[in-house]
Amino acid sequence: MVGMTLPPGQVKARRWALYAVLGTPRIDLESWRLEVTGLVENPLKLSYRELLDMGLVKLRRDFHCVTGWSIDGVEWEGVRIRDLAGLAGASDKARWIMFWSVEGYSAPVPVEEAMKEDSIIALRMNGEPIPHEHGFPARPIIPSLYGWKSVKWLCKMEFMENYVDGFWEARGYHERGDVWREERFKT
Numbered sequence: 001m002v003g004m005t006l007p008p009g010q011v012k013a014r015r016w017a018l019y020a021v022l023g024t025p026r027i028d029l030e031s032w033r034l035e036v037t038g039l040v041e042n043p044l045k046l047s048y049r050e051l052l053d054m055g056l057v058k059l060r061r062d063f064h065c066v067t068g069w070s071i072d073g074v075e076w077e078g079v080r081i082r083d084l085a086g087l088a089g090a091s092d093k094a095r096w097i098m099f100w101s102v103e104g105y106s107a108p109v110p111v112e113e114a115m116k117e118d119s120i121i122a123l124r125m126n127g128e129p130i131p132h133e134h135g136f137p138a139r140p141i142i143p144s145l146y147g148w149k150s151v152k153w154l155c156k157m158e159f160m161e162n163y164v165d166g167f168w169e170a171r172g173y174h175e176r177g178d179v180w181r182e183e184r185f186k187t
């Protein structure tokens with residue numbers, strides 16, 4: 001893709017750096033579920049098949065790691081987070097969603113970022129199921145935020161009223177992490 005517009009302070013990279021700061025979990029797809037919980041009327045536990053059956057939207061977006069590398073034009077297919085919030089009956093009181101991975105990594109995201117039209121739980125990447133090292137079976141893709149909010153090996157979305165640090169936020173990284181406002185660190 002020619003003419004990629006980079007957010008401030010980013011450099012285009014040809015390759016992904018694969019991160020797994022708490023290790024790479026083994027995933028058993030038969031027992032894996034995506035839990036939608038917290039401030040919701042109907043908590044959900046969705047299987048991979050049930051998510052696929054919701055119908056997938058496709059989008060092509062650039063991916064930005066806060067350490068400075070960006071990958072252009074990644075194709076993702078997934079379920080809109082706002083549709084999952086609707087299905088679960090998320091409360092108006094919810095201001096944040098904590099995304100949790102199987103091995104314990106976590107990241108909070110403001111509800112208004114997660115409810116955007118192009119914020120999805122991705123199940124497919126570049127035309128195939130997300131490769132294991134990239135977070136199979138699911139990871140949130142919120143294009144306006146840095147990549148550390150894209151929790152690989154996702155297993156739970158927890159709607160919360162109050163902000164709580166995730167893994168990197170507890171180490172000084174920003175609560176929201178908007179790439180265009182260059183929100184890398186807490187102020």
Ligand SMILES: Nc1nc2c(c(=O)[nH]1)N[C@H]1C(S)=C(S)[C@@H](COP(=O)(O)O)O[C@H]1N2
Nearest residue numbers: 017018019020021065105134147148150152
């Ligand atoms: N479970 C988990 N998810 C994670 C991370 C991690 O260490 N563990 N690293 C994050 C960071 S900092 C980035 S930039 C992206 C990198 O995605 P990739 O490993 O598919 O390249 O994953 C994010 N999601």
Ligand SMILES: [Mo]
Nearest residue numbers: 065066147148
């Ligand atoms: Mo990152």
